[in-house]
Amino acid sequence: PDPVAVSRVVSAGGRAILRCGLTGFDETRIEELLPRYLDLYAQRGNASTHLYPGIDDMLRDLEARGIGWGIVTNKVGWLATPMIGQLGLEGRCGALVAGDTLATRKPDPAPVVLACNLLDADPARTLFVGDDLRDIEAGRAAGTRTIAAAWGYLNGGDPRDWGADAIADDVAALRSCLHPDRDVR
Template sequence: MTLPMPPQAVLFDLDGTLVDSAPDLVGALQALCAEIGAPPPDAEAVRTVVSAGGRAMLRRGLPQPDEATVERHLPRFLAIYAERIAEATRPYAGIADFLDRLEAEGIAWGIVTNKPGWLARPLVERLGWAGRCAALVSGDCLAAKKPDPLPVLHACGLAAAEPARTWFVGDDRRDIEAGRAAGTPTVAAAWGYLDGGDPATWQADLVIAAPSGLSALLGRTGG
């Protein structure tokens, strides 16, 4: 599959694709560890699994955790994170300009994230995007989440875009699998967390090293 030029819509994963949320998430885990008397987590090790969610971060950051320990501490970890959800989280360099470019050219954009809505919505609001994105599909608003294609298809519907004419951009293998299953062209965001993986092996239609590559790609449309 090739990317349509120009797209009807561009959909993005949130953490690790649109925004670098690792500083606030790692900070929340550091605060949790201090609370429970655990040693400080390896910040870089935790950062690589941010896109995999809270449980993955706890597995990586707590000392020898079993699943019961992870489940016991997850609510408190998320509560601490909610209190600091946008203290240090920022869009990646080039993202704000690209979103402005999409809007100027009449191309809808949206977000498909596995983050629960009670965290995703406040973050999007704090970033000033709530009134701008055509779709915000969180991990708890449907019967399935990525890598299932249902959230991507739902976002396409909200954005009034055909899947085959929609780009889906993400920094995790699950994003690419979800997009491919939904029938969207896919872009692997190599600037993201990647969960320790190699995006070149994910069978995305394109791998782009930085958000500036998205703007360069859109520039080929003649828009």
């Protein structure tokens, strides 16, 4: 399959990836193949997964300032938890709300509200960053301020159309959104 086409659907999950790579397969066959795909994904681990350049420094800056942060993902916990460890974020991430933590997932606001509760954070004073329309919808519905990360997977969408409170074209712009009171280059 075309890696660019697959990258456009990665944030939509395993089913979307299989649909993209296995054109012509009906939904029944996709459902049959999904467990095997997820097993292979888990076996391979997150070998090619890494933080975007500058993200770790930004997170460490937040931590140094006593600002907690968390992750809300639609990825199931048995895949998300090892990834957090592999990325060196275990023990640093104050809240991990995975796609199977609750009965609902983003764009429902409940996972974002749970993350805020786990962080003891007031949603009205929370910035929720995402690279998918579902992230912005969930954050807005939860009462957070939202930032669209315009460099992520984006699921083929244009973050300027999502109604986020701010758009960060890169990590430096995201840092500026998080620290509007100072120059962060």
